[in-house]
């Protein structure tokens with residue numbers, strides 16, 4: 591198969607008949623705009639030269655040597671003359687670099703993207719290679735991207751190969767991240783998307799959450815956890831905790847009502863979906879910093895969370911900034927000493943794992959190097975979420 595960037599079409603040799611045919615026409619390219627060339631058309635002549643018995647490379651050579659107007663003599667294919675552009679928008683959940691792809695039909699027709707990019711898929715006609723354009727770019731010729739089916743197959747094959755070599759526990763991840771269909775969610779009165787800070791323990795999510803709530807405590811709220819611990823004198827039910835019996839809490843955990851839970855000194859502690867629901871339904875802004883596993887239950891059409899990844903800076907910056915601020919280690923139960931090197935390394939290692947497992951769900955990333963700057967970025971993001979229409983999974987907009 592071959593392609594010429596300026597012509598916006600690819601050709602191939604039909605295995606059975608040996609004829610040169612149009613393989614695909616890139617949406618928005620010159621061939622497409624001519625309205626005369628369609629996939630399946632047989633190429634008979636190029637600039638008056640017969641292509642009979644020639645290879646696609648020979649034909650490309652003729653095209654390369656041609657100047658000015660190029661004429662094709664084609665035998666139209668019987669089918670496939672309707673042109674329709676699909677309206678599908680997707681969020682890419684993996685990185686694609688066409689130069690590194692050994693199987694792309696034409697390297698210069700690829701559309702590169704990184705995780706999180708929003709693309710307009712204009713054609714899904716080919717089972718392996720879709721055509722897409724960067725969202726908002728109407729003038730650009732469409733480019734080739736791997737179809738969902740192709741990407742799934744590739745990931746499964748890579749996993750099988752790796753699993754043959756060694757056990758890899760990370761492959762308990764259920765779905766294969768390929769593309770997620772998205773639509774724009776417009777801000778609406780009385781509903782505020784929960785702001786969810788995800789990151790490795792110790793990176794500073796609590797600190798950022800606390801600062802945001804301090805900005806306007808009547809507006810920003812966090813959840814009040816449940817506990818099976820006995821209520822102490824002076825504690826108010828619904829202020830520090832909701833106090834419940836151990837039996838009730840175990841029953842609710844088994845029923846899948848908890849986003850996260852744990853046991854500490856013989857007592858259960860946990861946050862339930864209901865804790866989030868009550869804040870959201872009261873028309874308030876919920877701010878959360880749960881364990882990343884809680885994302886599976888939080889990322890629903892009901893809550894429509896905005897997920898911000900709080901990322902640690904490189905080791906040296908992490909160490910310097912925390913020591914300069916006399917930050918106390920969150921790994922130390924008494925919270926009385928500084929973080930040590932092992933803990934900084936632990937933060938970085940756990941960050942890598944979280945990125946690998948949940949990176950495709952992050953709506954934004956804040957690198958927590960300088961605390962004031964990181965907080966500033968958080969405030970900007972929160973304002974954006976309150977005011978702008980943003981891409982969300984399409985089932986959330988119905």
Ligand SMILES: Nc1ncnc2c1ncn2[C@@H]1O[C@H](COP(=O)(O)OP(=O)(O)OP(=O)(O)O)[C@@H](O)[C@H]1O
Pocket residue numbers: 789790791792793794795796797798879911912915917918920921958959960961962964
């Ligand atoms: N950018 C920063 N520079 C210096 N110190 C910071 C920075 N960010 C956070 N800290 C400090 O690091 C410590 C740990 O932060 P915090 O308790 O918010 O972490 P966390 O991610 O919520 O951890 P955990 O989930 O384990 O509670 C706190 O003392 C906090 O003030």
